[in-house]
Amino acid sequence: MRSVARDIGRKLKVGGTLSYLVRTAVGKLELKDSLHLDDIINYTKAGNFNEMLMSIEDFLDFIPRVALPKRKLFLFKTGNQIRFDHPYLRGGYVLVLNSRGKAVGIGKFFEGVGELKPVRIFNIP
Known part of the structure; x- marks a missing residue:
């Protein structure tokens, strides 16, 4: 996506960048399955760190x-x-x-x- 923005900017002769980019998936890992930092802290404090790991x-x-x-x-x-x-x-x-x-x-x-x-x-x- 970054290169698409750059290429469009070059064609229009105005430059192009992204101000925001969210990777929603990498392979089988999806954003909806991710954990918030607070969740990780809570799992760790409860001694259940391994339960959150795939x-x-x-x-x-x-x-x-x-x-x-x-x-x-x-x-x-x-x-x-x-x-x-x-x-x-x-x-x-x-x-x-x-x-x-x-x-x-x-x-x-x-x-x-x-x-x-x-x-x-x-x-x-």
């Missing part, structure tokens, strides 16, 4: 998922690229899960070579 699994629901066996999961979590063949995955990012279905990190799967490389590891107890 889980990683829900937030990243658009990324394909893979669950790794225990040994490969250990290697992945310690930063090692691992051999990993999957019949349905194409190359790209995947959400790596533990045996309980909890996210432990994001990896990049290289289809041609059958390898999974850690990109981000989540240090969540």
Whole structure:
């Protein structure tokens, strides 16, 4: 939107800026689902901070998922690229899960070579 205002201003030879801009959504996050600062303070004071957070699994629901066996999961979590063949995955990012279905990190799967490389590891107890 900023560039549209600028471009219109240039065409009209008067300049163009925005005085106000509200981002109503980013991906699946919408403005209506946001919290006010007072809500965050109240949740925190009540000891319910985690209740207001969206889980990683829900937030990243658009990324394909893979669950790794225990040994490969250990290697992945310690930063090692691992051999990993999957019949349905194409190359790209995947959400790596533990045996309980909890996210432990994001990896990049290289289809041609059958390898999974850690990109981000989540240090969540």
